Amino acid sequence: MAPQGQLQGMSAAQLSQKVVNNESLFILDVRNESDFQDWKIEGKHVHIMNTPYFELIDGVESILDSIPDDKEVLVVCAKEGSSKFVAEQLIEQGKQNVSYLIGGMKAWSEHLEPVTIGGLRDGGELVQFVRVGKGCLSYMIISNGEAAVIDAVRMTDAFTQYAKERNIQIKHTIDTHLHADHISGGRHLAELTGATYWLPPKDAEEVVFPYEKLEEGRKIVVGHTEIEIQPLYSPGHTIGSTSFVVDHQYLLSGDILFVESIGRPDLAGKAEDWVSDLRTTLYERYKQLSEDLIVLPAHFGKVTELGEGGRVSARLGDLFKQNPGLNIQDEAAFRRTVTEKLPPQPNAYQEIRQINMGKITPSVEEQREMEIGPNRCAVHDA
Template sequence: MSFTAMKSHEVARKVIQKKELFILDVRNESDFADWKIEGENFSYLNVPYFDLIDGVDSILDKLPTDKDILVVCAKEGSSVMVAEMLSEQGLQVFYLEGGMKAWSEHMEPIKVGDLTNGGEMYQFVRLGKGCLSYMVVSNGEAAIIDATRMTGIFTRFAKELGVTIKHVLDTHLHADHISGGRSIAKETGATYWLPPKDAGEVVFDYQALEDGEEVKIGNTTINIHALYSPGHTIGSTSFVVGEKYLLTGDILFIDSIGRPDLAGLAEDWVGDLRETLYHRYRELSNELIVLPAHFMIIEELNEDGTVAEKLGTLFAKNHGLNIEDEAEFRKLVTENLPPQPNAYQEIRQTNMGKITPDEEKQREMEIGPNRCAVR
């Protein structure tokens, strides 16, 4: 039999289409437990590569005969060797091209829907990291929101659509991934917007994104209204796009709420978080479609692969929005925080422009799962 590469975009389609896949992950047990490729209909076997150096006989009876088998490791090398050994035993197997590093960086652009007065909203789903970025398109112009450092996906997509990137915005100063906003703005000549309350220490020029600011994209009827919504960071800003979509950054997710502690100020910012979720957002239309900057679990994906839900539905179903007692809310938020994101202080420093790690270092800084939510 033979073994062949499976690319990240092929795995992504299996995730979105809820296909079956058997993953043999040959990384260390701790790495697998911390972070793996998630799929609703995926099955897993984790056996470290070093346990298989002398042969794969010990795992042959644990592998299925009726599903695609994908061998996964950190960078690709180990999975190629294991896949080759399995093929020599008569199995048809695949290995993940580029390993988990490649999976961490892959993004799937998906159309969310049309804007009321013309234009489209696109969501870029980073399945391996839980990051969500956006492109608003109207009348030949585009705005990109919460871009990742893989800037090529956005510039290429804009070129395919035949639109010019005019604005790049970040809902807040990110701490779990490196923003591509400044790089895209520099490459395209677009304006880079950042909430000034998050930008006190940045060392580059930016356009201040403040409450009530309107950023026009294409037709004048397509506006991005800035809504000051602190809690995850002191400057966190949500966007209402075309009176149809609410981009919540890391304040509100589909199945959870944002964490207020990434600057070490959980006790100070939990009140802001509650004010945003329980008062500012309550004044908005329940019909707005919430588009967050992250998702936590694969079950949050809709049938088409998007992560989106009406605000009214979240007020009814999201536990974090239904804690009437303020003391109970404060206790939930400050006592149910996951571990800090990997290298989050270095990521913040990078997004401030204070340090400029090389590309390989940036990849290493981002490795691992998304940890932006209260559990």
């Protein structure tokens, strides 16, 4: 507990730990209402209140009765400045255990939390990097001192630092598809580490950089004992979407299948064309796989999808029973669900696709602005 009168900051990493560990926290979000409604910090025991900063410039007396004395209080804004001001006002009014989010929601959007999913048969392991504030999931397959990183986000330091600490060499970076909701770090990470960058060729017709073709039948080997990453062509979210069966244990499903929903087919403007592909992948190709595979998606949409320690995963057989998107037997109803009942499209998704093709290179700050907000790759009403 911070001594009265002393303002403390909470890092995005500390906040992430509280969310994944289901700790109790009261958040005062001082962004404007529209930004708050679009995207907010969520957690099982997170209680959140929105009062715009401009209502508090002249004092916080109007909200004092709403700020609990028996909970840790975190003040949040877009970049940090407004939250520091409001937190200081609360402390001056006698509130204790008050802190502000260092770097604001921008920092929250960029933090990656590594969690170990499980082991590989040769003693290696599979690590999931959870971008709690954005809902993105990246993966590192580790075997015999080598690694492959799948669906890397643009904050590549998280992967290079993790590899350095573990004395691991990143040999491959792979994107399951051409992303539209966030900027891929796969190509940049490959350049930093000398790794091979893989991309499905059907998604790469407009890219302007060299890449290795990720096609069914090719096996990407990590380590000396041949941990196989077997690509599985699985179109629907995009025409090139490719899943992976790793070590006969894990199914990395990209943005085709999530824990509580399924992928949307409209982010390249081809929804009507790709609906049949999506249904075939989910209802036929995936049905041929072992029900015991652990599904590891590229995104999660709701905090309820976070499991123990922040992991996002589910057994394939369980998803066929429980996931609404896998239980729409009528084909016409399925088509309506994935073309009509969609959430808003991701922020700046057209520009993000252009970046991921290598056609434009905005500044780091411009890239941050493009990614602000939640991911919207799923059919959440499925």
